[in-house]
Amino acid sequence: GPWAYDHLRFDRSAGWVIVEPLARGSGFWVGAHKFAHDPESGLFTLFYRLRTPLERGRGGVCRVATSDDGIRFDDVWEATKEDLAASSIEVGHCLRHDAGEWRLYLSYERAGSPGYWRIDVATGPSPAELDTQGRRTVLDPTNFGLGFIKDPVVYRTDDGGYRLYATTNPRTGPTIEGDRWTTAPQEETILAESRDGRYFETIEYVLAPAGDRSWHGQRARLNGLVDVDGGTLGTYDGSRTAYDNYEEWCGLVTTADGRSFERVPLDEPWVRSPHGSVRYVFPLRVGDRVYWYYEFTRADGSHDLRVSVVDL
Helix, strand or coil, rough: HHHHHHHCCCCCCHHHHCCCCCCCCCEEEEEEEEEEHHHHHHCCEEEEEEECCHHHHHEEEEEEECCCCCCCCCEEEEEEECCEEEEEEEEEEEEEECCCCCEEEEEEEECCCCEEEEEEEECCHHHHHCCCCCEEEEHHHHHCCCCCCEEEEEEEECCCCEEEEEEEEECCEEEEEEEEEEECCCCCEEEECCCCCCCCCCCCEEEEECCCCCCCCCCCCEEEEECCCEEEEEEEECCHHHHCCCCEEEEEEECCCCCCEEEECCCCCCECCEEEEEEEEEEEEEECCCEEEEEEECCCEECCCCCCCCEE
């Protein structure tokens, strides 16, 4: 039950602010983040996206930052939506491939193609030297007959391969009963696997929305996984309606194999801000500590990026 994870719950209001939004007010958000830790160098890497309101450019800038302690980060790389020929930038994940290569898996909406989100990979010898123009598309939704694929979260497997989770069109459409139509779910999580992290031949649906009118009924965006207490716990963003877009709610799932997920029963979001949502909750375990990174809604409607650390 949900009580089993109370020892992992973090103080979302007291977390350390890593990055401030560009300005105050709704639409000024920083987040859409992913983190990684390289055991060999001890380096933490962070990807985040800076967003402005719709009428002022949306997700216009993304950055990679590094840290020695997982709390204080320094920016080392930046790209704009113009660099990517994009109309908006979403989630990205930067991690080490081998001794000579780092990779950034990045999702963005291609300019001139509203709603067409894809995932590219940029590479470089360090997080500060990622080659934007040399990037290659690794997941194109049109190859699978889908409208969009975005929001990657990437993990290395024990044999050196890659597991990439992302969100895409749900398998079910609107419910039709005679002349009455009920809205369709909004996002569903898929898993793509690859030996080299460059070519993902198949995708597999692994986490669907609850499909009801609850707080998480219409969206299931997997944000991250963490091994704790002899099992694997995951976080996801859910929503009740399209009105919850940008203010999604955090839920929990468990998995034994990374492809079959079971929701932890929650009558309300696991964590939330007193002013709105706590979303994109990403857990990162280093030793006996879990670093919880999350996008937090402020009283003025803006979102900042925070971290809270829980000792196991």
